[in-house]
Amino acid sequence: MIHCVGQNKHQASTNAGTPAYQAIDRAEGAERDRAGDVLASAAITSASVLRRFGHSSLAWIATQAAETAARSTGSTAALAAAAFTRSQMLMTRAGGLRAALRHAETAADELSAAARSVGDVEHSGMLRLQAGLATATVGGDPEPHFAEAAEHTAKLAGAEPGTPLLRNPTFGPANVALWRLSAAMERRDAEQVLTLAPTLAPDELPSEGRRAQYFVEVGRAHALRRDYQRSLHALLRAEHAAPQKVRNMGHVREVVGFMLRSARRDLTTRDLGKLAKRVGAVPV
Numbered sequence: 001m002i003h004c005v006g007q008n009k010h011q012a013s014t015n016a017g018t019p020a021y022q023a024i025d026r027a028e029g030a031e032r033d034r035a036g037d038v039l040a041s042a043a044i045t046s047a048s049v050l051r052r053f054g055h056s057s058l059a060w061i062a063t064q065a066a067e068t069a070a071r072s073t074g075s076t077a078a079l080a081a082a083a084f085t086r087s088q089m090l091m092t093r094a095g096g097l098r099a100a101l102r103h104a105e106t107a108a109d110e111l112s113a114a115a116r117s118v119g120d121v122e123h124s125g126m127l128r129l130q131a132g133l134a135t136a137t138v139g140g141d142p143e144p145h146f147a148e149a150a151e152h153t154a155k156l157a158g159a160e161p162g163t164p165l166l167r168n169p170t171f172g173p174a175n176v177a178l179w180r181l182s183a184a185m186e187r188r189d190a191e192q193v194l195t196l197a198p199t200l201a202p203d204e205l206p207s208e209g210r211r212a213q214y215f216v217e218v219g220r221a222h223a224l225r226r227d228y229q230r231s232l233h234a235l236l237r238a239e240h241a242a243p244q245k246v247r248n249m250g251h252v253r254e255v256v257g258f259m260l261r262s263a264r265r266d267l268t269t270r271d272l273g274k275l276a277k278r279v280g281a282v283p284v
Contacts, residue, residue, distance in 0.1 A: 033163075040066050040081065043069060047059045047063045047066060056089070059089060070082045077120045078123075078166055080124045083127055084126050086103055088130065091134065101131065104130045108127045111127065117159055119164075122156070123171075124152060126171050132183055150173065174204040181193055184217075194222070202214045208241045212242035215238035215241065216238045219235040219238060222234060246279070260281060
């Protein structure tokens with residue numbers, strides 16, 4: 001079973017003394033499992049939101065709470081979701097990329113075979129995608145991980161219904177294709193990004209955030225090729241799909257700032273200049 005990397009005995013005992021964990025300890029059978037799933041789901045969502053808004057210390061605490069709740073029931077979906085969250089957190093820390101990769105790979109290897117319910121398959125598949133992205137970030141070949149994630153999508157139709165609490169309906173073939181796109185961008189392979197992009201219809205992606213991510217990756221790839229007009233067009237489409245998400249993306253701020261310094265003046269004084277202000281690449 002996955003253990004909580006970095007959580008010491010004091011932290012574990014402190015968690016166990018909180019009312020939420022006491023409630024889990026008092027419950028029995030299916031009620032106990034459901035209580036653990038509720039807490040894990042709430043903690044994972046909290047960690048994701050806190051990380052997105054830059055509250056890394058609080059996000060780390062929420063991640064540890066998710067892991068403790070997941071271990072209390074042994075739920076494959078909860079353990080995979082918590083491991084995914086921890087790996088993403090590690091990627092944001094200085095020098096944490098290889099630790100993020102090790103954690104995602106180890107957890108995926110341990111949990112994939114135990115995936116039975118739809119939620120199990122979805123979350124273990126997402127964990128495998130995270131391992132692929134982390135591999136690409138450190139310069140390795142992510143394709144073995146993505147191929148295994150694609151195999152997980154084929155298991156969805158025959159998986160058990162399971163609990164509705166720990167689900168990730170964004171996982172599927174279109175999302176695997178999107179992560180391949182993001183991994184190519186992490187390797188700064190603009191040609192591969194622009195080769196993969198036409199094979200994925202943005203409308204097939206399961207959420208506005210995923211569609212925005214698609215256009216962000218396309219925009220970054222065009223910027224690497226110094227095709228600033230097409231890059232701007234893609235980034236504006238991303239912003240239209242998910243305005244707040246895109247305006248808070250560090251990657252977007254970086255690429256817009258780069259284009260602002262490099263593009264023609266007629267481009268920088270119009271839409272690009274306005275976008276730069278909205279994403280914080282220049283003072284308002």
